[in-house]
Structure formats: C-alpha cells, structure tokens
Amino acid sequence: GYAGRFYCPRMASMNRPCYAAIRAHAPEAPALVFVSSRRQTRLTALDLVSHAVADDRARAWTRMDEAELEEALASARDAHLRHCLSFGIGIHHAGLVLEDRNLVERLFVELKIQVLVATSTLAWGVNTPAHLVVVKGTEFFDAPSRRYVDYPMTDVLQMMGRAGRPGFDARGVAVVMVEESKKSYYKKFLYEPFPVESSLPLVLPDQLCAEVAAGTVRSLPDALNWLGWSFYQRRLEHNPSFYGLPDARPPSVARHLSNLLAAALGALQDAGCVRFDPETQAVAPTLAGRVAARCYLSHQTLLRASQRLKPSLSLREALEALCAAAEFDQLPVRHNEDKLNAELAKAVRWPPPPQALDDPHAKASLLLQAHLSRLPLPISDYVTDAQTALESCARVLVAFVDVCADAGWLDACCTLVSLLQGLVQAAWPDASALATLAPGAFEEPRNALRPALSGLRCSVDALPEFLERAVQDPGRAKALLQAAFKKTPQDVEACLAAVRRMPAIGVEAIPEKTGGEPALTVRLQRIRGPLKKGGGAPSAYAPFFPKIKDEGWWILVGCAETCRLLALKRISFGKSLRTTLKLPPQQVHPGKALRVYLLSDSYLGLDQEYEVAVA
Structure with missing residues (x-):
C-alpha cells in the first residue's frame, strides 16, 4: 500500500519499488508493468531508465547486439519509445501508431527487451506473457465523472493472469501496488473468492428498449418475467446488500424489481422510445425505440436528438x-x-x-x-x-x-446525409465536391484542379462532368492533373484511382399505383464503377475514413411545393436494382410534381435530383 492523497505523486512514489520488484523477482526474466494512462507509460518508463542508469545497469535489460538495436531504433517513430528501447524498456498504448505497437510486441515476445510498460488494454488484446507482472496503481481517470475510479476486478485479474502463462513459464509473480486504504480489500480479494455481480441496472433502459423493439416484452408482466430470468435476479437473491436491499425476501425483491423497471420505462418514455399504457400495462416501441435498438444506440442519444x-x-x-x-x-x-x-x-x-x-x-x-x-x-x-x-x-x-x-x-434529412458524406470523404459538404479527388489537405481543391478542369472543358464544381471527361480521355486527364499536383506523381495516381472508383448511376422513376395506392417505382443501373465479386455493392472509395465502408444510397421522395418528405428507403446494390416506394395518398395529387432524390452515403457531389409529375 502507498499513502498519498493525490494521484500523480502517489504514482511517482511507486516507481522505485517497481524497479526493486523487477530486480528482485525478474532479474533475467520478462517483466510487464501495467499503468492507467498513456502519460503514465512514458513517465514510468523514463523513471525506470533513470533508476537503471543510477545503478550502472543501463544495458541490463537489452538483449540485442548493436546492429539489431540500431535497426529497431530506426524503425520506431515515437521519440519516447525510441529513447526507452535503447535501455531495453518498451512502452505500449493505443496512442502509438500500429507499426510502433507491433515493433514493441515483437521485441518483448522474442525477449529482445526485458521490460514492457503498458496500459491495461494490452492485458485484453495481445498475448504478451511475462514472468513478473506489476500492477502499478488500481485506479484510472474516468472522464464523465471527472475523477479517478477503481479498475473492474476482471481487469485486475486479467492483468495478473499475464504472469506465468502455461507453456511459457513454470511459475509467475504478480505485484499489485494500491492506495494504502485499499490494501486490505485487495488482500481479501486475492486470497478469498469474490462472486461475480451483475451490471444490468447500469444499462437496463437500453436492454429493455431492445427487448421491447424485438417484441420479447409487450407488457409490464412480460418485463418482470424477462427480468426474473436474468443473472441480475439470481445475484439479487444471493447478495441483496450489494444492490441496496435489506433482505432477499420475495416481497422485497419483487418491489425492488418493480421500482427498477418503472424507472427504466420512465427513462424510455422521456426519450420517446416506448409507449406505456398504465391501464392495460401494455408496452410498445416507437420508431425512435426501434431505431435505437437497430443502430445499437443509447436511449439518451435519441432523447438529445429530439431536442436538437x-x-x-x-x-x-x-x-x-x-x-x-x-x-x-x-x-x-x-x-x-x-x-x-x-x-x-x-x-x-x-x-x-x-x-x-x-x-x-x-x-x-x-x-x-x-x-x-x-x-x-x-x-x-x-x-x-x-x-x-x-x-x-x-x-x-x-x-x-x-x-x-x-x-x-426533407431538408433535415438532406443535411444529415451530406454531413455523413463529408465525414466519409474528409471534406466539408458545403465546399467543392472536388475535395473527394484531392489527395492532400487543400483549403480549396478547385484552385489546385483549376488547370485540369479548364483543359478538360468542364465547369469548376461539376464533379460528375469532370469524371466523365477524365474517363473518356485518361491520357489528357493525367497530363493536366500532373500540372495541377506539382509535388509527386503519387498525387496524380491517387486522383486517377479516385476517378476510376467513382460510381455513375442511371436513374429512372415511374409513378404507378400499387393496390390502388400511389407509389413510385425506381430503377437504378450502375453505368460505371467497380463491383464486388458476386455482383454485390462495392466498397466506397474513402481513403481518409478509418475503416472499410460499403457503398450505400438513399432514395427520397418529396413534395416540390411543401418540401415535405413523403417516402424514404435506404438501399445498397451491385449492377442494378428495382424498388417501389409507397406514397401517402392524402399528400399525392394528380398534376402535382414530386421530387426524387438519389443520395449517396459515401460520396460528395454525386447526388441526383429528378422531378416526376403524378398523372
């Protein structure tokens, strides 16, 4: 246990004992030090370096010859990591680039370095066994509550479990450094079995929303029955004091569950996710509730959306x-x-x-x-x-x-879709759509591409026109783009690759009636652009988006006079698609014009708009 009211000085006071633990329990074996933050990985590693240098053991933890060490240092991009590696100490956290993380993991697993200082996420994500594990502090900073809170016990166990892994070591040692007042608690935890408790109350509104949306829960008795079969119910009966109950008698448990469900239903009603009838005790999902369940969103997100x-x-x-x-x-x-x-x-x-x-x-x-x-x-x-x-x-x-x-x-839908397009392409929706083709961080892509646009005889903001001309005359497009991007040929190739990936979609909208009700049949045909094997929807060209995203589209039908949205359908398709949208009869009148929009969820500047007259 370590005394100290403030977190950072207490963590600093653990560095010397941490160094001593490595010397005592793993003088020649791999040692893993877990800390709570990326900043602490750096501070702890630098302190360990200082203690090793003071003991005249600067290279004691390095297991590489000079040539191999120089190669490792040259490939490390983070300056702090590069400094620590020269002393046989690695640092690992999510803020490092992937290449640095892979380098550290490889050097530690291959025993090229002896000590690795890492955040707790390493305990879950990567197989890095060690002889010694030091858990340097059992608290982390929780941003929403703006205070330091304890690790979940499962995290502490996972970190300790890295010591003495079967197949790597016959035995292991775990050193847990805690704040003084928690020492007896962790001692009891280590030497006596602790039960696993339920966290359902923390997320009950969202879980209940999903069950209501799925049709599993249709009334309050259904909800009580569903909750009665949960792990939470079992733990409530075995350990009532942990959940704030004085006893586990059936009336107390039933009253507690009823109050819990009432609070969860109240929260969902306030968020507009469910409808509850007090007389019949029926529970039904609203559209917001179904959306929250389908998109795996918190009910709080839908509540805040309704306000904005x-x-x-x-x-x-x-x-x-x-x-x-x-x-x-x-x-x-x-x-x-x-x-x-x-x-x-x-x-x-x-x-x-x-x-x-x-x-x-x-x-x-x-x-x-x-x-x-x-x-x-x-x-x-x-x-x-x-x-x-x-x-x-x-x-x-x-x-x-x-x-x-x-x-x-209708207007709100179009604005939200354009924001999604901009985030996928890393470009402002209200700027030039040519940013999709710009390989760098251009403040105004149209200025960089103006010579190419002029040479291809198309207007400044017409991305589809530019794509068409570039496909028709690729040699001239390449030469003109070379003049626009004077830095490297890679920029030109990146732009041409974007041109080849951009889709061209033909649209045909036909008003008709389905079962006596007005409807609109839309036929889509992919004129240009790649396809997935098997003819499925291709992946979108999105070099700045962090993960692969499949190309998707929205078809919107709106009233030309009132700008009101009448129908919407989200689709994805390969070569072609035929789909029908039913329209509300009370808002569709003969002789009135409808507007049909085809909006991409991935590309700026490729949206299409058509006006269709209703017969």
Whole structure:
C-alpha cells in the first residue's frame, strides 16, 4: 500500500519499488508493468531508465547486439519509445501508431527487451506473457465523472493472469501496488473468492428498449418475467446488500424489481422510445425505440436528438446534434488535453466555448471538424480518438435520418446525409465536391484542379462532368492533373484511382399505383464503377475514413411545393436494382410534381435530383 492523497505523486512514489520488484523477482526474466494512462507509460518508463542508469545497469535489460538495436531504433517513430528501447524498456498504448505497437510486441515476445510498460488494454488484446507482472496503481481517470475510479476486478485479474502463462513459464509473480486504504480489500480479494455481480441496472433502459423493439416484452408482466430470468435476479437473491436491499425476501425483491423497471420505462418514455399504457400495462416501441435498438444506440442519444433536430437544419446544427450523442460520453479527455483542445479550437470553423474544452462532446466536435478540414492532429492520441469518434458517426447519423424521415423533414434529412458524406470523404459538404479527388489537405481543391478542369472543358464544381471527361480521355486527364499536383506523381495516381472508383448511376422513376395506392417505382443501373465479386455493392472509395465502408444510397421522395418528405428507403446494390416506394395518398395529387432524390452515403457531389409529375 502507498499513502498519498493525490494521484500523480502517489504514482511517482511507486516507481522505485517497481524497479526493486523487477530486480528482485525478474532479474533475467520478462517483466510487464501495467499503468492507467498513456502519460503514465512514458513517465514510468523514463523513471525506470533513470533508476537503471543510477545503478550502472543501463544495458541490463537489452538483449540485442548493436546492429539489431540500431535497426529497431530506426524503425520506431515515437521519440519516447525510441529513447526507452535503447535501455531495453518498451512502452505500449493505443496512442502509438500500429507499426510502433507491433515493433514493441515483437521485441518483448522474442525477449529482445526485458521490460514492457503498458496500459491495461494490452492485458485484453495481445498475448504478451511475462514472468513478473506489476500492477502499478488500481485506479484510472474516468472522464464523465471527472475523477479517478477503481479498475473492474476482471481487469485486475486479467492483468495478473499475464504472469506465468502455461507453456511459457513454470511459475509467475504478480505485484499489485494500491492506495494504502485499499490494501486490505485487495488482500481479501486475492486470497478469498469474490462472486461475480451483475451490471444490468447500469444499462437496463437500453436492454429493455431492445427487448421491447424485438417484441420479447409487450407488457409490464412480460418485463418482470424477462427480468426474473436474468443473472441480475439470481445475484439479487444471493447478495441483496450489494444492490441496496435489506433482505432477499420475495416481497422485497419483487418491489425492488418493480421500482427498477418503472424507472427504466420512465427513462424510455422521456426519450420517446416506448409507449406505456398504465391501464392495460401494455408496452410498445416507437420508431425512435426501434431505431435505437437497430443502430445499437443509447436511449439518451435519441432523447438529445429530439431536442436538437428540427425541420430546417443547418450544417452546424447537424454537427452539434451529432456530437451531443451519448456515444461520445466516454471519449477520453486526458490530463492537460484542454490546452491541446484550445490550440485546436483556433484552427477549426466552429470552436466550442472556452469553458467546455474539457468536455468529451466538445472534443468530439473538434476532432470531427479537424477531420473535415484534413488538419494535422497535435498528438498520436488524438489520431486514435478521432478514429474512435468516426466509427460511431455513421450509425448515429443513419438513426437521425430515420427520425427526421418519420417526421417528414426533407431538408433535415438532406443535411444529415451530406454531413455523413463529408465525414466519409474528409471534406466539408458545403465546399467543392472536388475535395473527394484531392489527395492532400487543400483549403480549396478547385484552385489546385483549376488547370485540369479548364483543359478538360468542364465547369469548376461539376464533379460528375469532370469524371466523365477524365474517363473518356485518361491520357489528357493525367497530363493536366500532373500540372495541377506539382509535388509527386503519387498525387496524380491517387486522383486517377479516385476517378476510376467513382460510381455513375442511371436513374429512372415511374409513378404507378400499387393496390390502388400511389407509389413510385425506381430503377437504378450502375453505368460505371467497380463491383464486388458476386455482383454485390462495392466498397466506397474513402481513403481518409478509418475503416472499410460499403457503398450505400438513399432514395427520397418529396413534395416540390411543401418540401415535405413523403417516402424514404435506404438501399445498397451491385449492377442494378428495382424498388417501389409507397406514397401517402392524402399528400399525392394528380398534376402535382414530386421530387426524387438519389443520395449517396459515401460520396460528395454525386447526388441526383429528378422531378416526376403524378398523372
């Protein structure tokens, strides 16, 4: 146990004992040191280097000759990692680039370095057995609550389990360093069996929403029966005090479950995800509830969306609604990152207020705006955080489109789709669509491409026209693009590769009636663009998006006079597709024009709009 009220000084006081533990328990064997943050990996490794140098053991943990060491140092991109590797110490955290992480893992597994300082995520993700494991502190900073909280016991066990793995070592040693007041608790935990408890109450509203949307729960008695078969019910009966119950008598348990379900249903009703009839006790999902369940979103996200989405939505309002989603609640804001956020805020289009710079939602806004502007991020941690944020954006925006479509908000749907297009292509939706073809971070792609556009005799903003001309005359397009991108031929090849990947879709919309009701049949034909094997929808060309994304489309039908959305369908297709959209008869009148939109979920500038007269 280590005394100390403040976290950072207490972690610093553990460094010398950590070094002593490595000398005592693993003088020649691999040692793994777990810390709570990326910053602590660096500080701990540097302190271990200092102690080793002070003991005149600077190279004691290095198991490579000079040539091999020089090669490893040359391939390391992170400066702190490069410094520590020269002393036989590696650092590993999610902020390192993939090549550095792979390098450290390989050197440690091959026993080229003896000590590895890592965050707790390494315990779950990578097989790195060791003879000694040091858990340096059992707390981590929780951004939403803005305080240090304890690791889950499963994490501590997983970290300890890295010591003495079968097939690698006959025995292992684990050293757990804790705050003094928690020492007896961890002693009891280590030497006495602890039961596994349920965390269902923390996520009960979202779990209940999914069951209601799936039709498993249709009434309050159904919900009680569903909860009665859960692991939570079993643990409630065996350990009631852990869940705040005085005893496990059936009346107490039933009352507790009823109150818990009432609170969860209340939260879902407030979010507009379910309808509950107190007289019949029937529970039914709303469209918002079905959307939350299908897109794996928190009910809080739908609640916040209902407060921010509206019929006419600007791009800024759409971005603010996206960044307010509950999926960004856990985006980490680390120590002193509010200063980095303040610097980044100076470069983005819409900076958050200064008092919100330590808020995860403000950081999400900064990261997404930096991505749209293709700005360099200050540290590698931000690159990882931006990838995490981007991976949630697509399903959140798809859910928002469904909510706005249910309300008949055509303008809002189009704005949300354009924001998704911009995030996939790393370009602002209200800038030139030619940013899709620009291989670098151009403030204004049309200026860089203007000579090529002029030479191909097409207008500045007509991306489809430019694609058509470039396909017809690729040699001339390459020469003109070479003049536009004067740096490297790779830029030209990247632009031409984008040209070859861009789809061209033919659209035919035919009004008709289905069962006496008005409908619109839409036929789509892929004129140009790659296909997947088997004829499925191809992957989108998205070099700046963190993961592979399949190409998708929306068909929207709106009223030309009222700008009201009448029908929407999300589709993906290979070579061709024929689909029918039913229209509300009370809003479709003979002689009135309908607007049909084909919107991409991946590409800027390739949307199509047609006007169709109803007979």
